[in-house]
Amino acid sequence: MKKAVAHAALDELKGFFDQGFTEERPFVFGLGTGSTVAEFWPIFHKYLQTTNQKNVVIIPTSHQSKQLVLSSSCRYPLVEPQQYPTVDCLVDGFDEIELCQGGMLKGGGGAHTLEKLVAQCSKHTIYIGTYEKVGEKLGNREVAIPVEAEHVRFAKAIKAKWDLSLLTWAT
Ligand SMILES: O=C[C@H](O)[C@H](O)[C@H](O)COP(=O)(O)O
Numbered sequence: 118m119k120k121a122v123a124h125a126a127l128d129e130l131k132g133f134f135d136q137g138f139t140e141e142r143p144f145v146f147g148l149g150t151g152s153t154v155a156e157f158w159p160i161f162h163k164y165l166q167t168t169n170q171k172n173v174v175i176i177p178t179s180h181q182s183k184q185l186v187l188s189s190s191c192r193y194p195l196v197e198p199q200q201y202p203t204v205d206c207l208v209d210g211f212d213e214i215e216l217c218q219g220g221m222l223k224g225g226g227g228a229h230t231l232e233k234l235v236a237q238c239s240k241h242t243i244y245i246g247t248y249e250k251v252g253e254k255l256g257n258r259e260v261a262i263p264v265e266a267e268h269v270r271f272a273k274a275i276k277a278k279w280d281l282s283l284l285t286w287a288t
Pocket residue numbers: 149150151152153154209210211212223224225226227228229232
């Protein structure tokens with residue numbers, strides 16, 4: 118089921134590549150965290166390779182997503198938000214979505230801060246997840262949300278660009 122979700126996300130992403138990105142203006146892609154994203158990444162990576170996309174940079178949202186990219190022998194550079202403060206598209210997982218109010222719960226994998234910072238930088242965000250995560254209201258799945266300790270090296274650079282109230286909320 119996660120594979121089907123991953124393919125659906127890829128279908129959404131394909132349209133971005135009509136734009137013709139350049140070295141100076143690459144496609145800045147945010148890679149989320151979690152097991153659904155781990156299914157998505159090899160499919161997307163294969164697409165990038167087979168369509169011979171050249172101008173793509175990747176911002177991982179956690180140590181786990183960085184490792185995911187590194188372990189796939191990816192030739193696209195891993196970059197940080199202070200280098201590319203505007204992300205073209207982020208693909209990330211979620212833990213729950215509620216139908217009644219449209220709320221969403223994330224962070225079950227312990228990735229909080231970077232995911233939210235990158236989401237805030239992103240012009241487009243695609244959240245991927247299987248249907249059992251969708252319910253009438255949040256709290257049905259009893260997801261344990263771990264507390265995260267994260268050293269955000271580039272917080273100062275981002276602070277200069279963003280609304281301070283966001284940074285207060287995100288960290
Ligand atoms: O901290 C983790 C992230 O928010 C994940 O995107 C979320 O927990 C979903 O993870 P999974 O795809 O493994 O259910």
